[in-house]
Amino acid sequence: MGGVGKTTLAQHVFNDPRVDEAKFVVKAWVCISDEFDxxxxxxxxxxxxxxxxxxxxxxxxxxxxxxxxxxxxxxxxILDDVWNENQLKWEEVLKPLGFGVQGSRILVTTRSKEVASTMRSEVHSLKQLHEDHCWKLFAKHAFRDDDDTESNPECREIGMKMVKKCKGPPLALKTMGSLLYNKSSVSEWKIVSQSEIWEFSKERSNIIPALALSYIHLPSHLKACFVYCAMFPKDYEFEKENLIHLWMTENLLHSRQHSETLEEVCQQYFNDLLSRSFFQRSGDAEELFVMHDLLNDLAKYVAGDIYFRYELGQTNKIQKVTRHFSVKGRYNEYFDGFGSLCNTEKLRTFMPIDSSLHINMSTIHELLTKFKFLRILSLSHCSNLEELPDSVGNLEHLRSLDLSWTKIKKLSEKICSLSPLQILKLNHCMDLEELPSNLHLLTTLCRLEFTWTKVRKVPPGLEKLKNLKVMMNFFEVDHSMESGIQRLGKLNNLSHGLSIEGLQDIENPEDALEADLKNKTHLMSLTLGWKRTGNSIDSKKAEDVLENLQPSKNLKELSIINYGGNKFPKWLVDDSLPNLVSLVLRNCESCQHLPPLGLFPLLKALKIIDSPRLVGSLKGAFGDRSSLESLVIAKLDAECFPDENLLPLSLAKLTIYGFPNLEKLDYKGLFQLSSLQSLALYLCPKLQCLPEQGLPQSISNLNIYRCPLLIQRCQRGGEDWEKIAHVQYLDIDY
Structure with missing residues (x-):
């Protein structure tokens, strides 16, 4: 049965601390679903x-x-949701898995007893939840607290009847409870309880009545947003932000306050569907989500032929009513056109699902000339795409264009004639060197993304687009007005991460103030870099430039590279960055003292690279608090690691990297780090031994890379490694 909690139980097993104690060197999770190729x-x-x-x-x-x-x-x-009953296919998949050591395990979730028989495995059948557990799960989602169940006896009685109608699947209980959470009157509960949907034929449609009811009682705008997900195949992981952009460009908004942006409204829509269990998080990833298979079936059932999911090789025809089209194929396969499969010219969405799919140029030409009503066009990951034909100008209704992960070198200026365009994505177009000069003519453009490209200049006039949010990860300063640091000041909605390079070319430190980084509140990650030249360093100028580049208090990650100043700016030694989580200091060799790290209450990760004086100032830098979890110290010429208690007791991961002369890790304080779980030693060719006192018992991961003398000692049994759960020797030849 679907929805009984097989995947959830497998997730608990996968993440259980006792599994870590079993010393599995490799843990992997794979969703299989219908296809077993x-x-x-x-x-x-x-x-x-x-x-x-x-x-x-x-x-x-x-x-x-x-x-x-x-x-x-x-x-x-973990192989999740397996349907294959072919013994030969299963044996073929098993061949390379047989080389793991004894004690390796494969855990499979499936709805089919035949699958279990095919795999010749030990079977654990999940039984229906006990009635008391069903009620507790339902009540957890339907009532605000335990008191509500006692103060609403009529609702409690109605709820118990509906729990019986749900017939056990936790997914049905959760969605039904979430549906009733905002219905406070007894009459509303009765309407749901007495619905004829409970008599829905699951055998005919494969839809659980409780899920169908939950959909029917959604507000109309949430129904439209949910049904749009019918384009996604089962087990498809989607990013919250990308789905929101699709909703925005399809104009699925119901209403909004004047103070709310389109994105804020869609964020609320997404959170509403998440709270009602229509979406669920995919593992530990914050921004990745999936739909349960049964809800995917529901979306497809409700959508009918308007939304069409096409897999290469199938023969079903695209119907005349179809408006939204997604295509999925096997690795390296080509989608070579619609041919006779297509019975409509009014597609509004074309979107490849599989990142390994290729689309030939004749199909791209067909898309741009035949389907003139397209609103959303994605050619993302089309690795053979080097240029977009001028016929893109035919798409007068286009609102979203995604060319990410292509070999595009230059964009046609015809794009600037697409007046309705709202979203343009060019991420990871590694050959793209410049953007169209007239992008500012797209007055409706609200999102422009070009991370990991060769683009170094911002087109003129973008500052006129007041609602434009820009994602760019690289800006290079030079002496020209086109790339002066002042240009950044006019882009108020820079978001995510940005690396500003070439700061040595700022002639007047006052120009750095005009970048106005302090008011870039959507910027979460910032790298500030200088290029080292043969010229002498003006340390005072470098200090003034850095002082004037103060970021927003919302910043979470900061990197300072090749800084020639003698001291850090005031905003880094006071409490101006309360949300800072990660700090990287690379080649700041003139600075003698670390900032007072105790002033950053959320700081978890610190990297000190090519900055020997800063390593010496570690002691005392943390003050009375010690929340640092990860520390990387890299590229020093020291012969031994300092033997004083430099490190905070909260440290969970320590990486020592690129010490060419380090012979021994003579650091007595290492043994005192009771929270240390991971120790990594990289590129230390002369390192022969660890501290005499040994390693903390808390360590579960030890990684050694290109430390040949130490590895030889390990292999001879010169150290006690039995207590380490994961010892990994990599590339022992230096």
Whole structure:
């Protein structure tokens, strides 16, 4: 049965501390869903193991790489929502998994007993929740607190009847409870309880009545937003921000206050659907979400033919009423056009779902000429796309254009004639060097993204677009007016992260004030960098420039690179950055003292690179508080690590990187770090031994990379490693 909690239980197992105690070196989670293609499943497992996208061209290559990654290691693999009943396919997937060490485990969730039989595995069938547990789960979502259940006896009685009608699945109980949460009158509860939907034929439609009822009682604007997700395949992970942008450009807003932006309204819509259990978080990722399979079925059922999900190879035709089209294929497959599959010319959305899908140029030309009513066009990850034809100017209704992860080198100026365009995304277009000069003519443009490109100049006139939010991760200062630091001051809505390079070219430090970083409240991450030249460093000028680049108090991550000043700015030594979580100081060799780190109540991560004097000032830098969890110290010429108690007791992860002359880790304070869980030693070719007192018992991960002498000692048994849950030796040849 769907919705009984199989995936939830597997997640609890996956994240249980006792699993960590079992010393699994590799833990991986893979969603399988309907399709069980051996190559695709094996590649998904490999990507889950390595945490990287894989470019293997065939099953043999994937299996070879997977064998290399798992050989000699104990692993835990979760395969979620498996439907395959083909014994031969399962045995093929198992081949490289057999090279893990004894004690490795594969946990599978499935609705089919035949799948369990095919896998020849131990079966644990989840039973329906006990009636008392059903009520508690329902009441948790339906009532504000325990007192409400006692003060509303009629609602309690009605609720108990509905709990019985839900017939056990936790998903049904949660969504039904969430539906009734904002219904305070007995009459409203009775209307839901007496609905004819309870007699809905699940055998005919595969839709649980409780979920159908929850949808029917949604406000009309939330219904439209939910149904739009019918384009997503099962188990598809989507970003909250991207879905909100789709809603915005489809104009799915119901109403809003004058003080609210479109994005703020859509944020509220998303949160409403999340609170009603129509969406759920995907693992620990803050911005990744999924829909339960049963809710995905519901969206598709309600959407009918208006929303069409196409998988390469299927023969179903796109109906005349279809307006929204998504396409999904296997790795490296080409979508080579609609051909006779398409019976409409009024598509409003075209969106590839699989990032490995390719679209040939004739299909792109067909899109731009045939479907003139397109509002949303995504060609993201179309790796063969090097230019967008001028025929893009035909799309007079286009509101969103996503060309991210393509080989686009230059954008047609025809884009500037698309007057309704609201969103333009060009992220990871690594060959793109400049933006169209007339972007300021797009008066409706509210979002422009061009992170990880070669674009270094902001087109003139963008400051005229008062509602424009810009995402750019790189701005290079030079002596020209086109790239002067002052240009940033006119972009009030810079968001996410930004790296400003070439600060040595600011001639007048007062110009830095005009960047107005203090009022860039949406900027969460900032890198401020100078380029080291053969010329002598004007330390006073560098200090004044940095002082005038004070960021917003909302900033969470700050990096200062190649700074030539002798002291840090006032805003870094007072309490001007209360939300700072991460601080990187690289090649700040003239600075002798760290900022008082105790003034940053949320600071969790600190990196000190190529700055020996700052390492010496670690002691005492934390004051009375010590919330730092991660510390990286890199690229020093020291022969031994300082043997005084420099580090805060709260430290959970310590990385020592690039010490060419370090012979011994003679740091007695290391043993006292009772919170230390991970120790990483990288590129220390002369390092031979760890502290005589040993390592803290709290350590569960030890990573050694390119430290050949220490690795040899480890392999000879010169150290006691039995207490370490995860010892990893990488690349032992220096």
């Amino acid at each position: 051996v190559f695709k499943v094996s590649r998904s497992i490999l990507e889950a193991v390595t945490k990287f996208t894989d470019d293997s061209r065939d099953t043999e290559m994937v299996h070879r790489r997977l064998k290399e990654k798992l050989s000699g290691k104990k692993f835990l693999l």
